[in-house]
Amino acid sequence: MTKTLNVGMLGCGFMARTHSNAYAQVAHFFEVPYQPVLKVCYGREQDMDALKKFQKMWGYESVETDWKKIIERRDIDIVDVVSPNFLHKEMVVAAAEAGKKVICEKPMAMNLQEAEEMVAAVEKAGVANLVMFNYRRVPAVSLFKQIVDEGRVGRPFHYRATYNQDYTISQKVPQGGAALWRLNAKVAGSGVTGDLLAHSIDTAEWINGPIKRVVAHTEIFIKERKNIDTGQMEPITIDDACMFLALFENGSIGTFESTRYARGRKNYSSMEINGENGAIFFNLEEPEYLQFFRYADPDSGKKVEDHLTGWQKILVTNGEHPYMGKYWVPGTTIGYEHYFINTLADFLTSLDGGPKCEPTMQTAMRTQKVCDAVIRSAEEGSWIDI
Numbered sequence: 001m002t003k004t005l006n007v008g009m010l011g012c013g014f015m016a017r018t019h020s021n022a023y024a025q026v027a028h029f030f031e032v033p034y035q036p037v038l039k040v041c042y043g044r045e046q047d048m049d050a051l052k053k054f055q056k057m058w059g060y061e062s063v064e065t066d067w068k069k070i071i072e073r074r075d076i077d078i079v080d081v082v083s084p085n086f087l088h089k090e091m092v093v094a095a096a097e098a099g100k101k102v103i104c105e106k107p108m109a110m111n112l113q114e115a116e117e118m119v120a121a122v123e124k125a126g127v128a129n130l131v132m133f134n135y136r137r138v139p140a141v142s143l144f145k146q147i148v149d150e151g152r153v154g155r156p157f158h159y160r161a162t163y164n165q166d167y168t169i170s171q172k173v174p175q176g177g178a179a180l181w182r183l184n185a186k187v188a189g190s191g192v193t194g195d196l197l198a199h200s201i202d203t204a205e206w207i208n209g210p211i212k213r214v215v216a217h218t219e220i221f222i223k224e225r226k227n228i229d230t231g232q233m234e235p236i237t238i239d240d241a242c243m244f245l246a247l248f249e250n251g252s253i254g255t256f257e258s259t260r261y262a263r264g265r266k267n268y269s270s271m272e273i274n275g276e277n278g279a280i281f282f283n284l285e286e287p288e289y290l291q292f293f294r295y296a297d298p299d300s301g302k303k304v305e306d307h308l309t310g311w312q313k314i315l316v317t318n319g320e321h322p323y324m325g326k327y328w329v330p331g332t333t334i335g336y337e338h339y340f341i342n343t344l345a346d347f348l349t350s351l352d353g354g355p356k357c358e359p360t361m362q363t364a365m366r367t368q369k370v371c372d373a374v375i376r377s378a379e380e381g382s383w384i385d386i
């Protein structure tokens with residue numbers, strides 16, 4: 001019989017919605033060993049209206065304005081940290097010490113030191129844990145990795161990632177408050193590096209192996225914004241844009257670019273690898289497609305006939321494609337919310353003897369290490385070894 005898993009959700013914003021949806025949907029599509037039960041959600045006293053609305057829409061049994069009380073509850077099995085970044089460490093460490101399974105949103109922490117404390121806490125407690133790098137489970141991204149692992153790209157030369165948005169171009173966009181805490185360094189840690197490039201770094205290392213050196217440049221285009229919490233104009237200290245070069249241990253070289261000032265780009269996360277035998281390209285604005293350029297057969301090394309070479313645009317909806325067999329029929333697509341469902345399905349399966357679900361906090365600490373090195377490199381203007 002399926003066991004129940006009682007969820008305590010530490011937040012009630014955007015990610016609290018995507019995670020709640022995943023808990024509600026996962027057992028409809030995957031045969032998971034646990035049936036999640038949405039028990040209690042947390043929000044600040046000042047966010048009570050939003051918290052109550054969130055509770056009603058997602059069907060939580062109760063609300064709580066003191067997250068520590070959720071962690072103290074004996075009936076809560078899993079604590080899901082979907083709060084602003086500065087709270088992640090304290091929440092994860094407390095949850096681990098209370099013996100709870102724990103899922104934490106990215107960026108894992110404000111800095112590497114916090115990430116190390118989190119890893120020590122979950123490992124000491126021996127609790128199952130996961131950092132929500134959901135883009136690994138976009139079926140086309142999983143297929144990207146599969147094709148690389150099958151040796152179809154061959155020796156890699158270049159890896160290229162972008163993560164671009166355009167929502168902070170106006171001087172009028174403030175910082176702080178419930179919604180724009182991302183622009184406040186004390187709450188977010190860093191800007192686009194932790195918020196967006198953390199995703200790109202996680203998938204890059206997952207697909208192409210460890211990064212060994214980086215050199216970065218960051219930019220703050222609008223130096224002051226009104227802080228909603230204080231009502232004053234205050235300096236912006238997060239990185240509005242970040243570009244860095246990376247050397248991978250496998251000998252390939254990479255470029256990474258992220259900004260919230262790329263007019264026209266909403267959530268443009270792209271990745272491309274160019275190797276000796278082939279190349280692959282993915283972009284999150286067309287998530288159901290993967291583009292593959294086949295130059296030579298991986299086994300024989302034989303070159304594809306010249307008149308047949310060219311980019312192949314694969315519609316990733318077949319039952320043979322990662323995760324797609326769990327959904328509808330070939331040719332029908334899935335969406336953003338399903339990447340969270342896929343991730344949760346893998347996590348729940350891992351709890352009952354299934355394959356290990358990555359990235360654990362131990363694995364995700366690598367991404368935090370690279371993010372810290374990128375910020376330090378931009379400050380010092382020099383290469384940093386990871």
Ligand SMILES: NC(=O)c1ccc[n+]([C@@H]2O[C@H](COP(=O)([O-])OP(=O)(O)OC[C@H]3O[C@@H](n4cnc5c(N)ncnc54)[C@H](O)[C@@H]3O)[C@@H](O)[C@H]2O)c1
Binds near residue numbers: 012043085133178187
């Ligand atoms: N995996 C992804 O793709 C992805 C996408 C977006 C956000 N995230 C991460 O999820 C986490 C939550 O982000 P979100 O987009 O849900 O944020 P959000 O702004 O939608 O919600 C944040 C919640 O925290 C509350 N809050 C704001 N400031 C607070 C403070 N100072 N103290 C306590 N609570 C505060 C808000 O009222 C709100 O309920 C962050 O770590 C973020 O980086 C991940």
